[in-house]
Amino acid sequence: MLLKNGSTGDDVKTLQTRLGLSADGIFGSGTEASVKTWQSQNGLTADGIVGDATWAQLFPASPSSTSSSSSSSTGFNLENLKGHVPDEVIAQIPAIPAITNALRLAHFLAQCAHESASFTVVYENLNYSADGLAATFPKYFPEPLNESYARNPAKIGARVYADRMGNGDEASGDGYTFRGRGYIQLTGKSNYAAFGKAVNEDTIANPDLAATRYPLASAGFFFDSVNLWTVCDGGSSDAVITAVTQKVNGGTNGLADRTQFFNTYYALLS
Secondary structure, three states: OOEOOOOEOHHHHHHHHHOOOOOOOEOOHHHHHHHHHHHHHOOOOOOOOEOHHHHHHHOOOOOOOOOOOOEOOOOOEHHHHEOOEOHHHHHHHHHOOOOOOHHHHHHHHHHHHHHOOOOOOOEOOOOOOHHHHHHHOOOOOOOOHHHHHOOOHHHHHHHHOOOOOOOOOHHHOHHHHOOOEOOOOEOOHHHHHHHHHHHOOOOOOOOOHHHHOOHHHHHHHHHHHOOHHHHHOOOOOHHHHHHHHHHHHOOOOOHHHHHHHHHHHHHHHO
């Protein structure tokens, strides 16, 4: 096995799927960068070349196979999620190193499913009416200011997120440029910069990557950044689900829905 920049074919597609990338079968610079990141995270020489050693760690259940196994070396079978989680989401799960057991995965997927309306929403909706602005962001849009911003997502985002999370002032437009994306809404220029370093991509120049290529990985990055995996390790009780929800949501909005998702996924994976 030897895959590197310039390689093409089904093995490259398998590799790209394993890394959570768009599987076009062409090993280009983006695939190379993702391989290097994965190698670095897994104690291998980060040369961006997939030889036998890298392939064996990528696909431990079947190191010589030309298609990735859905069986996880951590004791759960991703095949059990089929029909409950979209295939494209399942394909991205192995690229998140911190998911080492069924408990972590069930908590993670439950939060992602709720936040993204069952994995269908990857962009923050900022298309508010005047009344919606006054109710949701009263600090930023007191009447009658809300009237002049209503139904203008770019202006709304620029104002709401101005001068925080690494964004510039309202005039810079950073608030809208770095609005929420991904299954748990990566938000703010500084967070995009940090995430870009984690995946070795220029997410400042191309923030849409967080929605199109890395919707699940960006959610995993959030879990990493706020040490949520250790909270997940606390167990499957309602108290732990609530604690995870509070870290993600800042409160307990949608707790019943998140709990239902968790119980479904955990039963499938356990």
